[in-house]
Amino acid sequence: MRFPDRPLPQSTEFAETCAHLGIALQRHETHEAVWQSRQRRVPILGAVDIVSRGPVWHCAAAPKAWLNQVKRPLILNADGIDATALRAAGFWPLVTPATLALLPLGTPVAMRGALRQKWRNRLNRAESAGLHVTHNPLRDANHWLLQAEAAQASAKGYRGWPAVFSAAYAVANPGAAQLFEAWRGSQRLAGLLILRHGSMATYHIGHSAEDGRKTNAMNLLLWQAMLWLSGQGVTRLDLGMINTQDAPGLARFKLGTGAARHRLGGTWIWHPCLTPVARRLPRFMAT
Template sequence: MNWHWDCEDFPATGALQQSAAYACAVGACGGRIARAELRAEGQVLARVQVMRRAGLAVALRGPVWADAVEPGLPRRALRRLARQTAFERRAALVVLPEQGVRGLGIVPLMTPRHVALWDLRPGPEDLRAGMTGKWRTALGAAERHGVRAIAAPLRTLPALIAAEGVQRQARGYRALPGAFTQALPASALRLWQWRQGGRAAAMMCFVRHGDWATYHLGHADAAARAAGAHRVLLWQAALALRAEGVTVLDLGDINTEEAMGLARFKLGSGAALHRLGATCLVLPG
């Protein structure tokens, strides 16, 4: 069992941070990404993308495992990866894994985060039935009052980035910079908007990566919030992504301490709470 670096063929599956779209944007912004796959007896067991920064190799939401793995294998594989990054790339390995990893050589640095993952495999009727009653009622009210989501062209992206930047400053939350969004491959972006009075009152941007998609950023003015436009945008985007073959829509972090309303919005859609592993320093093994 060994990790092999600089893989060209890296199928897109799993979280955005382990996708080719993410690697493309990081590279365009001056970052360094390396890819490796774990091979044993001719089989690929896992793949991972790591970012290099200031003596660290950072793997976010990875590795992505090919199949169910035997207990203990993730820890052994990560320690072997840490050994290779230490000796071959002069970097310490820090991971935020999709699933928790514990044991000898795994040093927790931060407590686990939670994200909202929406399984889009059920049919539209079942997806709608999976919403909380309050969420579904508000969605229906917005639809009855004429709120309609339309796919937006890529040329609207700068306006969304600018509007979201103003919104972010006003609300005090953190997000990836606009330059990162602009560096994402155009073929991966899906934009939706609700127009009122000749302008986009609400906008959402998603990133498609393989059979997953990720909510990336959005904006809504006061009128759009009052009309419930974001529920309609998210619902119509989910249906469109499902029709493309997307099976999981990642709605991002759940933070009940600082953003309870946003957490209720994400989970009310029918998305499930998913606990990530703790951010860890991996000791070479």
């Protein structure tokens, strides 16, 4: 059975990476859906299955039937399931929904036409600034971009993807981790790592030096990545979460590509001890 595009955590490539790292990941498939899960021990609750950005549905009516079949403790980062259905199935809300930027890919003319004016102007300036872009599969587990991401995550206090995951993805899925770098002569200005998975791809890591920001190097890198991915038959690029309050500049950068906002369903837990109360939650607590 053919299922729609799968986000990174639900992709075959993600499963191959986990296998390479020795992380147990279970694949499940029914007539209605396909999903991947891993298990974690949670204090007090014990063993809990975790499903991120899944399941991937075969039809619009599938979520309700799937939810009613849940019998084991489960943490679900829901996508495509509304809060009413989750509450009715006895899920308890943990984290409010995040919003992603999803970019449809097409012909160069169509993609350029979808760029917002300010984004297009920055791209025009970058294209006329004498920069050049290199593009290769990621091969170095100690690549400067992976180190820069780790340092930035530590400095800003957020949890990014560990370098070992990125390196393992490249090894487990040859050619699927694509590295784009912008240069001015011998000076490296910025880097971008894209992960391909099926007919989708994910903006995984991006980093720009000060001169890279001044020359709009990231606009040029992302544009070149869009062109290459489209030429490879990729139909959607996941640009990751957007947060207009805490990171408005990054949100504008992502949405300026013509990407659409996609609101996830939040993070929920199903546990037999919580189910009776969860079904009676006030509506404002389950949205």
